[in-house]
C-alpha cells in the first residue's frame with residue numbers, strides 16, 4: 001500500500017474507491033498466502049480434513065478462537081457440517097485456546113493478548129484503562145452532539161498507527177447507520193497523526209445501512225472479511241437507531257430486545273474471536289421520575305447494558321469540551337475526564 005503516490009490535495013469522494021480497488025489488486029497474493037495458512041491451521045484440529053477446513057473458511061470461520069466460542073448448532077447451521085462433527089471441532093478448538101479449565105495465571109496470559117487503540121485524548125485513554133481494548137465492546141452513549149461520531153472518526157484513523165503510537169497497524173470497518181460518516185473529516189485527523197490522507201482513507205471501509213436487518217447481516221457476513229482485510233476495529237454508529245425506529249410501541253419491544261441481543265452477541269463473537277475492538281455508539285433517553293443520579297439512560301435497557309463490556313457516558317461541557325464518565329466496567333474505577341472535539345479529532349482539553 002505504501003507504493004501509492006502521495007497527493008497533496010485529496011478528492012475524498014474518489015479516494016476511498018480508487019485506493020481500495022488498487023489495494024485489492026496488490027493484496028490478492030497476500031490474501032492467497034494467508035488463506036492457505038488459515039486452512040493449514042484449521043486442518044491441525046483433529047477430524048478436520050481439507051474439505052471441512054475449506055467449508056469452515058468459506059463460512060467465515062477463519063479463526064480457531066472464533067470456533068471455540070461458537071455453539072455446535074450455529075456452526076452446523078452456518079457451514080452445512082453435521083452437528084456432531086461441529087461439536088467435535090468446537091471441542092478441539094476449545095482445547096487449543098484453553099477454554100476449558102485454566103488457572104488464573106493462564107487466564108492472565110490470555111488477557112495480555114488484549115491490545116488498545118488510542119482515542120486521541122490521553123485522559124480519555126486513561127479513563128478506559130489505556131485506550132479502547134480489543135476482545136471487548138466499548139459503548140459511547142450520550143445526547144446529540146456529545147462527540148460520539150467524532151470519537152468514531154478519530155478511532156478509524158488511530159487504529160492504523162503502529163502499536164508504539166497507540167494503534168494496531170490495522171484497518172477500520174465503519175458501519176454507518178445514520179448517514180453521518182464524513183470521509184473529509186478523516187483528512188485533518190490523518191494529517192495530525194502523520195499519515196498520508198489518501199492511504200489512511202483507503203484503510204477505512206464503510207458500509208451505510210438502512211435497516212436493522214441489514215445492519216445485523218453486515219456483521220454476520222463480516223466474519224470472513226475481518227482477517228482478510230486486516231480489520232482491527234469495527235465501529236457501529238449508531239447501534240440502536242434502526243432498532244428504535246423500526247420497533248416502536250410496547251408490543252414490539254420484546255422482539256426488538258431479542259434482535260438487539262442477537263446482534264450484540266454477534267459483535268461479541270467477532271471482538272473475541274478475532275481479538276479486535278468493537279466500538280458502538282448509543283443515544284440516550286430521559287428517564288422521567290428520577291430524583292437522584294443521572295436522568296438519562298442509554299437506549300436498549302438491560303440487553304445493551306449487559307452485553308457491552310465498557311460503557312462510557314458522554315455529556316457536554318463548556319464550548320467544545322465534553323465530559324466522559326465510565327458507567328460500567330468490570331475492571332475500571334468509576335471516574336470522569338474531559339476532552340475536546342477539534343478539527344483534527346479528539347484531543348485533551
Ligand SMILES: Nc1ncnc2c1ncn2[C@@H]1O[C@H](COP(=O)(O)OP(=O)(O)OP(=O)(O)O)[C@@H](O)[C@H]1O
Pocket residue numbers: 142143144145146147148149150151180283320341342343344
Ligand atoms: N471539524 C470540526 N471541528 C471542530 N468540531 C467539530 C467539527 N465537526 C464537528 N464538530 C463538533 O462535533 C460535535 C458533534 O459531535 P458528534 O457528531 O460526534 O455528535 P454525536 O454525539 O455523534 O451526536 P448524534 O447523537 O446527533 O449523532 C458538534 O458540537 C460539532 O461542533
Ligand SMILES: [Mg+2]
Pocket residue numbers: 148149150180237
Ligand atoms: Mg453521531
